Amino acid sequence: MSEDEIATKFPNRPQNHSETLKFHELYLTLFDPLAENKKKKTGIGLRGRKDLKPHEVRRQIIDNFIARWRNEVGNDIFPAFRLILCDKDRDRNVYNLKEQKIGKLLVKVMKIDRKSEDGSALIHWKNPRSWQKNAGDFALRCYDIIKKRPMRTTPGDLTISQVNAMLDRLAQGSGEEQQLPIMEQFYNEMCAEELTWLIRIILRAMKVGATEKTFFDAWHPDADALYNVSSSLRRVCWDLWDPNFRLQDDTKGITLMSCFQPQLAQFQKKNMEDTVKAMGGTEFWIEEKLDGERMQMHFDGRNFEWWSRKAKEYTHLYGETQTEGAIARFTGSAFNRNVKSIILDGEMITWDPVMDTIVGFGTLKTAAIETNNNPHGQGHRPLFRVFDILYLNGKCLVDYSLSDRRKALERAVKDVPRRLEIHPYTPANTAREIESELRKVIASASEGLVIKKPESAYRLNDRNDSWIKVKPEYMTEFGESLDLLVIGGYWGQGSRGNILASYLCGLRLDGNYLKPGDPKVKYWSFCKVGGGFTANDYKLIEHNTHGHWKDWAPGKGPDFIELAGGPREYERPNVWIPPEKSFVIEVKAAQVSNSDQFRTGFTLRFPRLKNIRSDKSWDSALTISDFLRLKNEAVEAEEEKKLELEIRKGRAKRIKKELKVAGGDAVPEFVGEPTPTQVDDVKPLFEGHSFFVMSDSISPKTPKAEIEALIKANGGKIYQNIREDPKAHLIGDRNTVKIAAVKKANQRDIIRPHWVFDCLQHRYILPLEPDRYVLHALPETAEEIQHNIDEFADSYARNVEVDELKQILDGMTVSDEKSSLSQEVMHSEEIKEMGELPGLIFRDSMVYFPTDMCLPKIMVEFAGGKVSETLEEDTLTHIVVHGVEDAERARKKVAECKIPRVVSEMWVRESVKAKTLLDEDRFVI
Structure with a gap:
């Protein structure tokens, strides 16, 4: 804010009659005494009184400092307050300096070898092994190192106003080149104690044992109320410099185009029943807690202003007029024609119009910039979800009930789809309804819920039981x-x-x-x-x-x-x-x-x-x-719980399932062929391929997370955004909102998860096949993949399983003439003499199959073998089984018989593939 703007906005601002105090007076008379008092359980007053409690001593320390300031400096305490309450000062930009970066600057300022003990201690400040004291407290660690090599051993002469000016320059500086000289000046003109508190101010982590409300109450009776409705530390200091001046009630409410401190949700109760009790035993509202940025919108009929929860202005992003910005330009039809001025409270989230779903919070700023550059593009966009109205046509509504405010909101605002929308809520009365809604948001990986009392007023900068958040991390009923x-x-x-x-x-x-x-x-x-x-x-x-x-x-x-x-x-x-x-x-x-x-x-x-x-x-x-x-068990348990709920609705007795702790028992070995949840020890199959998994698998039933884990374990790259790689395989098996959007756009193929499983089983990338592998195909893809199967839909590239082969055979129509001719050719003497062909490798075998294995049976018969229908056949040579359990059962049945071999079905398959009869010992079970 320029000096001209300040003079216009604050014509009656106070003027100090003297220079500000020295910076070291802050820590000597305020910070250190407060920090010392914070450690005590019983207080000793400044005049030696031992009957004062710590909070009384705290107030005495602050009162004395303020009184001294008024007496020695004047009524403008803003220069001191912006250092004391540095995290509330919205007039200074961020420094873009965190602990490690400050540590690197100090290493250069003090000319320390960064690999030395002290240099390592500053940069790796959390590590107690690089320094024996003050690990975890960066400012104190800096103090320990600075005091070894100080430029001053006594407090410096910098005033509070000079320090503010230098901090302004530090915040405006970009990069080490501009910030290093300022840090050098601080180091040259401050002692170790001063630099310690300066570092805390830069980090905005004072922790002196007194909140802003304590300082505000000591400064003026209405200071806290004014800060709640203005979010302006400057205004609190300059409008309320006279303790005898009192705000009128109508000036304590929120005002148009002035950022206020919003109401916050109370933390979760111990259990759902307590949450319901806090609602007073009457109907309450359940809202989804959105993963975005809290935002308030002010509109005076011509211009907008947008503010975050921390009072940061975003008008440049979301628009000052209805002809610009990522949101304002789309609000032409949002307000009732009778709306002259309005303030809305809500959440700004990122929306993916292609997938028609919420995107994570981290993309919000980028989405707003992209929308400003391309307002009608199909990229990510900001969406303002409104859940409250606090000001309408010159009237403040904070003292009205939530239900009354909601009625006003619905009359004043109309949805602009996927740009500005009223956030929905669900009326409820019981803990079971909260649990049901929480399950839904957990399934969609949402933030959680907010439970609201409809008859409650809006309380600025306050947490109370009229709004209670319920987040998954607080629950004991869910998770593993x-x-x-x-x-x-x-x-x-x-x-x-x-x-x-x-x-x-x-x-x-x-x-x-x-x-x-x-x-x-x-x-x-x-x-x-x-x-x-x-x-x-x-x-x-x-x-x-x-x-x-x-x-x-x-x-x-x-x-x-x-x-x-x-x-x-x-x-x-x-x-x-x-x-x-x-x-x-x-x-x-x-x-x-x-x-x-x-x-x-x-x-x-x-x-x-x-x-x-x-x-x-x-x-x-x-x-x-x-x-x-x-x-997999969790998926089954969820289905069981749904069934259990239905039983409970029917007033049947509910059986509580014992909680199992995973990881405690021995893990059984895998038996038989690898399942889709295993990864073979071969070169990564999906290396060079990228995937966007859009849903879980229906058959076999496999969660989305498990599919992604399989792909990543086999070298594939996973994306969570369809636009991150236009060549990524889209994997999906359900007609979800995302998949429906892709189908509608008709620009990408969608492959079923079964293709991933089959590729892993066959150990190579299979060509696509209609129906089995493709959920949605572009016309050119559909035409191309028809060449990967024959007229009976049998694959040219992979082995088929029993069930699939049955379906293929059922669809075939072969004449009796061809069938008899095939048998005749099969058993002709001329063919039998050609023993090296795979068609005759089983000519000396009589095989029994204890279970239905259609394909191995056909292989044996095609290759000249005979299939026995019973175990009593005298010429029986082999029993072919699926696995160990089948083998044990077969041996029990034929304990009195002489059985040459009990082998796995893989003996049949591998012999046909090798075109020779393989040694049975390799396949004995």
Whole structure:
């Protein structure tokens, strides 16, 4: 804001009669005393009184500072408040400086070798091994290092106004070249204590033990109310400089074109019943909690202003008039013709018009810019979902009930589809209805729910029980309980500094996941767990693992751990631990979600520690195969729960299913041929191929996450956006909204997941086939793939299974004449003499099939063999079975008979493929 704009907007701003205080007075008389008082349970007043409580001492410290400022400086306290309440100052740009970047600047300012102990301590500030004190508190770590080599040993002469001017320049600077000289000036003119508090101001992490409300109340009785309706620290200081001046009631409400502090949702109650009780036992509303950015829209009939929850203005993105911006330009039909002015509260989200679905929050700014450049394009776009109206035609509505505000909203605003829409809600009365809605949002990977009381008023900058959020991470009814092995750790910060505060868990590779050359024990990174630990948990972990943690050197991690991202090493831990020295934790999670940050290709959403399993050995934790089996069981359990609900509706007795903990029992070996959930130990099959999986598989029933994991484990690349790679294979098996949109656009083929499974089974990329592999095909694709099957729909490129062969045979129409001719030719002496042909390799075999195996039977007969219908045949040579269980049953039935061989059906298949009779010993079961 320029000086001219300031003079126009604040004509009565106060003027100080003297220079501001020195910067060091802030920490000597305010910051340090407050921080010291924060540690005490009982207070000692500034005059030695021992009967004061800590909150009374806190107020006394602040009152004394404000009184001194008024007396020695004047009534304009804004220069001091923008340093004291630095996180509330919206007039200064962000510095784009985090701890590590500040550490690198200080290393250069102090001319420290970055590989030295001090240099490493500044850059790797969370690591307690590089420095024995103050790990996790970056500012204190800086203090320990600066005090060794200070330019000043006494406080400097910089004033508060000078520091503000330098911080303005620091915020305006872009990159190290412009910011380094300013940091050098601070270092030259401040002592170590001053620099410590300056770093906290830059990081906007003061933590002095007093909130902005405490400072506001000490400054003026109406300061907090004015900040709630204006979000302006400057206005609080300049409009309310006189303690005797009081705001009128009508000026305490929100005003048009002035950002306010919105109402926030209260945290989740312990259980659903408590949430229902908080609603007063009457009807409540359930809204989906959207994954976007909280946004308020102001419109005065001509111009718009858009503000985020943190009072950042986005008018340049979303539009100032109805002829510009990513949203404003589409609002021509949004407002009733009687609307002269309006303020709306809602969520700005990203929408994919092709898939007709919400996209993750991280793409919002990019989508707004793209929409401004191409307003009617088919790319991602911002969508404003409105859930409240707070101002209409000059009247503030915050004191009206939510139901009354909703009626006003529906009369004043009309939906502009996929641009500006009124957010829907579901009326409810019971905890069961909340649970049902929560299941829906978990299934769609949404944020959660917000439960609202219809008769409640709107409370600015407040959390109360009239709005309560319900998010999956708070639930105990959902998700899996998993036994996971810890393979790495991350150093904490703040109150958890100097300890390993969170842990990397992995899944052990087993079965066909282990490749030639892999270590015998190998783990893929799976999830990061940092919630649910108590102080005693950390002590127990430290006691049991002391001396076993090893530093992770970038690019030189242990060979038994594989992270995602290749050389970039996503989610790289600070330290690692050998499996046999580690420990098992029981983890609760809301659901599994896809993630490129972990090697498994998926991770846990909202993981939280449930228990440390001291009774479990490291090799009993969850494996890859365990997890995939668990996912299938979860799908079945969901279906069972739906059935259970139907039974409950019929007032039948509900049977509670015992909770199972995965990873605790031994894993059975795989039997027979690989299933679609296994990965063979061959060169990555899908290397060079990319995929966008749009739905789960209907047959075989396989979750979307598992399909993606199979593809990634076999070298394929997964995208979550259809436009990221125009050559990506689109995989889908259900007529979802996304798939319907692709069909309607008719620009891409959609392949069924069965193609992925068959490719893995045959170990090569199969050509597409109509019906079996293609859900939707472009005309040119449909014509091309017809050449991959014969007239009976039999594939030219792959083996067919029994059920499929039955369908093919049922569709064939072969005349009796041809059939008899075939038999005649088959048994002719001339053909029998040509024994080297595969058609006669079984001519000396009499084979019995205890189960129905259509294709192997045909192979045996075609190749000159005979099929027995009973076990009593004297000339019987072989029994062909599916697997071990069939073999055991067959042996029991023929215990008194002389049976040369009990072999797998693969003996038949492989003999035909090799065109010779193979040694049965290789196929004995």
